[in-house]
Amino acid sequence: MPRDTLSREQIVRAAIELMDTEGIEGLSMRQLGQRLGSAATAVYWHVTSKDNLVVLASDAVWDEIDLPDLDTVPWRDAATTMAQGLYAMIIRHPWLVPAMSTHLLHGPGKARHDDHLLGVYEAAGFTGPDAAQAAGVVVTFVLGTALGTAAETAWQNRLRRTGQEDQIQDLITQATETAMQFPRLRAHATAWTSDDPALNPAQDLEFGLQTILDGLQTRLAAPS
Known part of the structure; x- marks a missing residue:
């Protein structure tokens, strides 16, 4: 072409x-x-340049996150929707996590997201730097939660690209055997094999997110 x-x-x-x-x-x-x-x-x-292309691609994927109407959606629902959207976007594009560590990511897509996110916490009642800090706490939590899944996807893809996908199960087995040497990890591993439908990344995201939002709501209600 x-x-x-x-x-x-x-x-x-x-x-x-x-x-x-x-x-x-x-x-x-x-x-x-x-x-x-x-x-x-x-x-x-x-x-x-390749670096410029990484920045452009990284910015474009932020447009995939839906922005709730702040005039009709309560702030906690809006915060939850945007956090879930960010998590899903990172899982679709696991390369974004390493890109964040090697490039200064910027552009209209990310700015659009960040501006709306500030609006969510301003609608909650946070003002000035407090709104930015509240938004930052939630984003940091979402990025950290997505990191594990994104990293696992990345290394599995790398092994497949290099023709070493037969090693995936061996590596999982080795990691499991190491964990079994420690009593608390062993107890938790036993619980994870109990077919509990709640034990999944989405549940982890929901639990942590609602815990953080509970804390932010408590902070709003506290005397100045």
């Missing part, structure tokens, strides 16, 4: 799809050009 028929949007979307399957380390202008049927030089003409 010649450079004049490519668009930045096409390139960014193709980069997202490539990183979803290959990880951030699998992104190259050559592979991207092959996906688009174009030369790598044509891709560079639109996005200037």
Whole structure:
């Protein structure tokens, strides 16, 4: 595809799809050009560098998060919706976590999200720096909760790309055997095999999120 028929949007979307399957380390202008049927030089003409492309792709995925109407949705419901949306977005794009550690991520997509998130906590009654801190506490918790699942997806994809997927079960077995040497981990592992439907990442997210929101609501009600 010649450079004049490519668009930045096409390139960014193709980069997202490539990183979803290959990880951030699998992104190259050559592979991207092959996906688009174009030369790598044509891709560079639109996005200037691989680092710039990572920033553009990282910003684009923030548009996937729905923003609730703050005039009609109670603040806790709005906070929960946005937190769940952020978690789901990171799980869809696990490469975003390592991208955050190597790039300064910015752009209209993330700014749109962050601005609306501040509005949620301002609607709750937080003002000034308190609103930013409340929003930051929730975002940090969501990122931390998603990190484990995203990391597991990333290393499993890496083993599959390198033809070592037969090692996945061996690694899980080794990790389990190590955990069994410690009494509390052993007791919890036994509980996890009890087919309890509540023992899943979504339940962990819900429990932690509502606990944090309870604390924020208590803080709002406390005397100044």
